[in-house]
Amino acid sequence: MKIHEFTMAPNPRRVRIFLAEKGITVPYEQVDLMTAKNRAPEFLAKNPMGGVPVLELDDGSFIAESVAICRYFETLHPEPRLMGGPDAKDAATVEMWQRRMEFQILGTVAGCFRNTSPFFKGRITQVAEWGEVCRRDALKRLEWLDSELANRQFVAGDRFTIADITALVGIDFGRMVDIKIAPGLKNLERWYDAVSSRPSAKA
């Protein structure tokens, strides 16, 4: 078993933090996105979408998509529960917050990065105006997240979950395009200090 990833990219970090929180060690193999190794036929055979990370299982099959890789390890090693459950309401609540963090925070930051960063110039069709819509949305969503965090410790409730991982990775990725927690968002800052100082954040 190994995970094909690229340390500098945001999605692989989601899985690394997740595994660190679980205390699971998996060998990593780097796929150099800077030289577009993820667009080479050998890698596309592993994941036709070209994204990292990809989990390679011992039977030769591949699991792509960060959250699906997390699900694999959560199912095998449920404790500590990072994806909620075992009851239905808790599982659904954590999944709701994971998705909100993915679409509203990480997704908007990624939309800004992909459409405005020189890294993607010539690799994809960039629409700078859309990148700015994403930036504005990301900043608005950070304000909203601050208000949500007024009454609880973590994104999905009173314990650390995958939703915190997605939000942390999204916010840190935001630095690449100057999307930052605005001054005065005290709840978000308190949360950010707590999650970014966990040992897993360095994974």
Place this chain on the structure above:
Amino acid sequence: MKIHEFTMAPNPRRVRIFLAEKGITVPYEQVDLMTAKNRAPEFLAKNPMGGVPVLELDDGSFIAESVAICRYFETLHPEPRLMGGPDAKDAATVEMWQRRMEFQILGTVAGCFRNTSPFFKGRITQVAEWGEVCRRDALKRLEWLDSELANRQFVAGDRFTIADITALVGIDFGRMVDIKIAPGLKNLERWYDAVSSRPSAKA
């Protein structure tokens, strides 16, 4: 328990099909998106993102996000399994395909619709050029999905799953912006005929 939804919108249909496949009946209450009832304070108290569907539980709590709502019912009523499992590899594989269908098919179609349709004019900042990037991506992804379906019956393998639901809803939503299965995509057409003729597709 009830589900706040809007019959004409794509995301509520995902949940309706999912529940129909499970044989579960839940009362629905309509939220008129045409008159922006989903942006009114009463609805934003249920889901600050303003999206439908939202599951209201008997304890007064709310679960938003279609896939999280599906997770709620899958956890309570695992059979027939639409989200994979119980083993880790199967759960992860179905989640991978669900996400691919969500980002590559439904997401690209929605990106085109939101940025080009008169429905959203004045409601959100539309970037028509981005809408056309989404359209082109959606059409490319349908070609790719056709190739994936050459060797198996359904999107995630040999049985119907939530990944088929997301793909079906995405493709049907595509009609709104003239994104259609191109002539000659025989595998995709075979799959589409099979899934759209299931009784659940009418839910």
